Amino acid sequence: MSPQKKTSGERSPFNWRSLFESFRPRREGTMPAGLILVVIVLAFCVAGLLDADSTLRKSNAKGDGIRNEIAKTVASVTDALHINFFRNSIDDALGKNQGTKVDVEELLRQQAEAETAAAAEAAKKIPELTAPTPAEPMKIWVGGDSITQTFGTSFQRITQSTGIFTPTLDYHVSTGLARPDYFNWPEHLVKDVLPANPAILVIMFGANDGQNMVDANNKVLERYSEPWMTEYRRRVAATMDLLKSPDNQRITIWCGPPPMGPGTKTHGMDQLNYIYWSEAQTRPWIQYFDTWPFFSDSNGMFAANLPNADGVVRGMRQKDNVHLSTVGGDRLSWAVIDRIGKLVNLSAGNVTPPPTQGPPRSVVERTEVPPNMPGAE
């Protein structure tokens, strides 16, 4: 640069043209505070425009009030101007956002069209499944959110060890029923899971669902508000309906999430449990499994450490007080197998839990889930 040419570092006071001229700091690596403020604010603005779609997705999930309104406005502007192309191209290249806008009701309509009257009649009673044997093991699928990661891997290992199951594990972290735009579980179940024809599905959602939702009319529903509950119930009910098999030869064990520990951001699990439990009451092919007592103390409160059947107290949760430890995963797996044993004859397999892994006999599911919930009978 010629010595005569002025650079922005030498200029004062600030003028906009200086933004486009190379900068010569008076001291190496420095910049005036005022110019830094301009750089940061403008960088945020540009990033905000480029990232508007991503911001809106997250704002829909947790945003409150004006924050969400502004995110919508910015996203609509960037959409009209196609500024979001840059970010969306990166997402596409990275294979992000596997979700779709297909609503669960649409999937249900397609399924209902194919359903016969005989099948509807058959679904009125609990499916009677053929007892599995080592020669003819039963296909069992376990899936859900990140809690299912530990539980599912335990369940997969333990069911395999019984000799009468062929398990498949299918978990997706940060997913649930609240964000089909991020991961569409109902669609995944219909397209990828059910065609493999598992006789039993073990499913767990909820830990990621305590967030705002967007309904079919693009309206943001505040989490745990009445409209939110109604919408969530609709999704749960429809997902349960999707899991009905035409020949009534499939059972879904729908596991409610366990209590979450202190310091976690996840709460309201029992409100979701009530929805799962109450919707399962009218659907014999859905068996609600109450995980709560298996991970709480005698007062029904979260407990990180609990005794197994051998009386030894072990850590049931990971350090985040949300996810299960391997020990917790084993405990839940044996409890679920015990529950399956009440529906299907499992006598051909080794389904007796070692006392070091299984819960004490005194720990049982609650008779009413959860107690004292409005509307619970």
Next chain:
Amino acid sequence: MPRSFEGAAVVSALADLAEIGVCAVLSFSLSSSHPGNPSMLFPTVDFAVFFLVVFTGSWLLRPHKIAWRWFILAASCVFYGWWDWNYLMLLFLSIGVNWFLGLAVFRTLTPEGERTNASRWLVRIAVVINLGILGYFKYFDFFVSTITEKMRSIGISVDAPILNIILPIGISFFTFQAISYVIDIGRGQWRKPLTLLDFAVYLSFFAHLVAGPIVRASEFAPQLDEEPDPRYVRSAESFMLIFRGMFKKVVISSFLAVQIVDPVFANPNAYGPLAVLMAIYAYAIQIYADFSGYTDIAIGVALLLGIRFPQNFDSPYIALTLQDFWNRWHMTLSRWLRDYLYIPLGGNRGSKAMMYRNLFLVMIIGGLWHGANWTFVVWGAIHGSYLVAERIVRAKWKGHELGLPPLLVKAMQWFLVFNVVCLAWVFFRATSVDEAFTVLGRLFASHGSTAGVSLLLMVVIVASIASQFVPSRFPQKAEVWFATWAPALQIAALAGGLVLVDALGPEGIAPFIYFQF
């Protein structure tokens, strides 16, 4: 001051990449804070907006020293209270008690600054009070459950209360800083105690409040009286530190956690040796990326306000000895342990056996500082034992030549130290000692899944380690070069960097690992 640069030179950024948006600037609201709120993590839009306000206010008020102090104190309270306003009382309590004790200790010193019996007792009281509060929040449940289990093992059933106490964020860090202040006064290292306002600003300063670095009053307080020139803010270095920190935290740490570390540690029995080995190496990178990423951002943020923090990491995974590793890893904790624990225990004075005992004890206590779990004790014991062994071997083999090429010897040393550190990390990460042994046992399994192991994973691990060998002069040159870019180009680079990190990161940002300590 030396600085470390592990990553490629890239432009900087300031705010949450996960949620960045113009909208956020307008939606900043303190009223949304309530107990149970997530803490104000650095890479969030809340912090970005908070920082813009603080940055502007700080430079406007800097010439007015008292007003500036009150402003920074108020900002720090907002930052801490964002998580839970109730715990602000604990911070105020720590400020009040330690300032008072510091003053009392100072007044009991001789006019020449020599210790007296009274000053010694007051220092001991300060240490007991600080460790008592820390112990209650951190170790009460651990202590009760350990006693209960021991009694159960001898046939006595006790229904002891487990309080499920929530650990206030940052308590370990500000407690250590407070202790160092009182002890330094007691040692006569401070000729004048800080005013209450200065001490409050020091202990609560938001950039180091929740996860360090552990800054000493002697490093921080003099900067309060300086009046940095707003024309010469170290922008390039700050931007670089902040961007690098966010990339490490949001992209590297999160990727490794989700891809392999969490699944393998959650259920090691399902995995074979390759996956387990990759998970162990990946965790070594994850915890480094997470923690050093946080301190990079903290140092960068403070620097933008004209405050220089001490360096906390200096490419620790290039160390050829474990002693060198501790000169490079969490450096502010290492020197705290050295000055306030190792030396008072006797340090290198006395017999070799005593020195080894001191070294071992310091590492055990350092382990327990991280949390109330036997896994941290084992972690400390591994480090302590190896440090002792290293000294014994060095003393015995001094002057001996192996007859091998020096480069090969260095490579072998590096490999050994890195793997010992990784071995210790297994205990650090596992939820129990049993689980840690299960993970290690799977290294010798004859079968198991390789799920999660991919070429990308290996590239990330190798590149992360290799980046630590990059000489620091390269990123420093890049900084200087970046500072000469036209501001518009800097804006574009920062914005592009923000979007890229957001895109490469997962949905949402997990809290920093070191927040739990």
